[in-house]
Amino acid sequence: MLIAFALLGWACAAAAGWAWWRARGRHHTTEGLLDDERQRFSELLDRLDIAHWRRNVDSGELWWSEVFRRMHGIGPQEPAARENALRHLVPDDRARVNQELEQAYQRGHGETHYRLRQPDGRITHHLLRITVTRDPASGQRIAYGINIDITERVRLEEALRQRSAYLEAIVHNLPLGPVNTTC
DSSP: OHHHHHHHHHHHHHHHHHHHHHHHHHHHHHHHHHHHHHHHHHHHHHHTTOEEEEEETTTOOEEEOHHHHHHHTOOTTSOOOHHHHHTTBOHHHHHHHHHHHHHHHHHTEEEEEEEEEOTTSOEEEEEEEEEEEEOTTTOOEEEEEEEEEOHHHHHHHHHHHHHHHHHHHHHHTOOOOOOOOOO
16 A cells, blocks of 8 residues: 555655646747747838837836947947936936836836937937736836937928027018907
């Protein structure tokens, strides 16, 4: 009888070990597919010239795309650190953007605008959108961000404001002449 229980125990242990090994293999396969999909999505955003980044909010680990680095004038050898990105912003925008990043991490989402001074002296305008989610495997909070150059849109909006103000000034200064109130 003791031998039967021992054999049953060994059979259960072998079955549990086999099930664990199979589940582990499926997990690694799934993780590999997920990593491949992340890589394909990142490459798609790069081809669309959309800067993007990922930050583990809990550990502080940060990753930037090549487009993000190029857009912000950050070399491939520079470590991904918030300070390295903020130093390229127009000084008036740095504290505000830093504060809005922290608020977005707390809320779980956010959006802000900022300006960069380019090496040739130009100022470019950018839109930053952030969303924060939990990694299903680790439970840690992961922030995903995209940065889009909106310089042309800002220029067009300013040109429209100037034209509207000009036309408004003309209309306000038009001589209307005598007004006939009897019809």
